[in-house]
Amino acid sequence: MRPVRERPLFPHIVPETPRGLLDFAGSLVRQLVEVLSEMAYRLNRTLPKDGSEAMGHPLPLATFTVATRPPAADWAGGVIYVSDASTGAKFQGSDGSAWVNLG
Numbered sequence: 001m002r003p004v005r006e007r008p009l010f011p012h013i014v015p016e017t018p019r020g021l022l023d024f025a026g027s028l029v030r031q032l033v034e035v036l037s038e039m040a041y042r043l044n045r046t047l048p049k050d051g052s053e054a055m056g057h058p059l060p061l062a063t064f065t066v067a068t069r070p071p072a073a074d075w076a077g078g079v080i081y082v083s084d085a086s087t088g089a090k091f092q093g094s095d096g097s098a099w100v101n102l103g
Contacts, residue, residue, distance in 0.1 A: 061091075072099045 015021040061081040064070070069082065069092070076096035082089065091102040 069099055072097060 015024045061079060063081045063083055065084045066082055069080065072094040073096060075094045078094045079102065080092055080094075080099070082092050082099075085092070088103060089101040092099040093102050094100075
């Protein structure tokens with residue numbers, strides 16, 4: 001599988017005519033289609049379509065300290081690991097307004 005370009009090659013010429021603008025837009029659309037097609041190709045070959053494939057490894061959680069936790073309102077439904085939390089409070093989930101202990 002070829003690598004996805006991290007920086008697509010955008011046209012460098014500023015269009016000065018209607019035809020130039022059409023060529024510019026066409027080039028942008030072709031590159032967008034290429035990037036989206038490559039992403040779809042990768043996703044379709046990575047994620048099982050029917051949910052039959054189980055995880056093969058533990059899911060790593062984002063790790064924070066109590067002081068560096070993101071705002072709970074920004075991550076409603078999110079789960080994090082808090083490395084310096086007390087026993088029983090290391091795994092926390094956001095209820096949309098606060099981080100709550102999950103055990």
